[in-house]
Amino acid sequence: MKPLQAVGMGLVIVALGAKVNGYDLLADPLGWLLVLYGVRRLPRLPWGSTVPFLCVVALAVSVLLWFPAVPSALADADPSLEWAASLPEIAAVGALCFGLARLAEEAGDRRARTWLRTACTLLVAVALVPVVVLSLRSGAVGAMLLLGLVTIVLVIVLLFAYSARPWAAEPLDQTTPS
Template identity: 50%
Template sequence: MKPLQSVAIGLVIVVLVAKFAGYDALADPLGWLLVLWGVRRMADRATLVTLALGALLVACGVWFPATQDLLERSDPSLRWAINLPQVLFCVALSRHLADLAGARDDTRARAWLRTAMVLNVLLAAAPVLVFAAAADDLMGSVYAAAGGVVLLLIVLLFAYANRPWAPAS
């Protein structure tokens, strides 16, 4: 499996939820392990590995039903903070891959990856703006948009896994 395919499959596991007895059968820590497996096979990977490890550690703590219940009852800003390592990883990955594509004059891929990066940055900031405006009814829309942006990144990872500039296995 190519590195970008591993990262994409890992992110699919992170995004999907299948609850059984309060536990997510598609455990996010397993997804982050796949992401790490793909990322560690890339060049210039130190930042990506660090961010993925941070997201893995957060996912390990949040996987338990008691933690999930606590987050549901807590302030929405805490849920935003819990999701921030994943968003930061997606920003860094999109930027890294956009730079690789740009170096090989793949302008279309570079543009799509930069778009994914900018959307992730905007979605990292969006909850803060919603909290500041006290427009809590918009949080559902922000989370739906975030899911769409992660889906875009997953599609791009699968689409670009075989490009000459993509990290080889």
């Protein structure tokens, strides 16, 4: 499996939910482990260990949120706490998209760079729109959720679409004799 395919499949697991008695059968921590596996196999990702670190933080938060009592307690206390708990995931995916956009730019792949930067912009909106919606207590929650859904679907599609690009391929092992 190519690195971006692993990341894409991990995000599919994170994005989908199949709850039984409050527990998600498609556990987000498993998805984040797959994302982390793919990220660690990416060549020369800008910022070195920043993206893997953010993925580890998202993994840790997803472990806590997998237990139904935790998101329930956050929602009961204040809806903004639910939003705050989603920020590590958004930051990890945003940093990944930005790093991939840099790799695409260095390789001269302008179209990929543009789409990945668009995904970054949408991720920033996904992170910031809840501040406005929750503070105004407006009825735009549906639009906010739709923006998040469209954004994660776009990111997943881009990851699979660009998985075969040379700038996203796993580096060849130069130590193995031919």
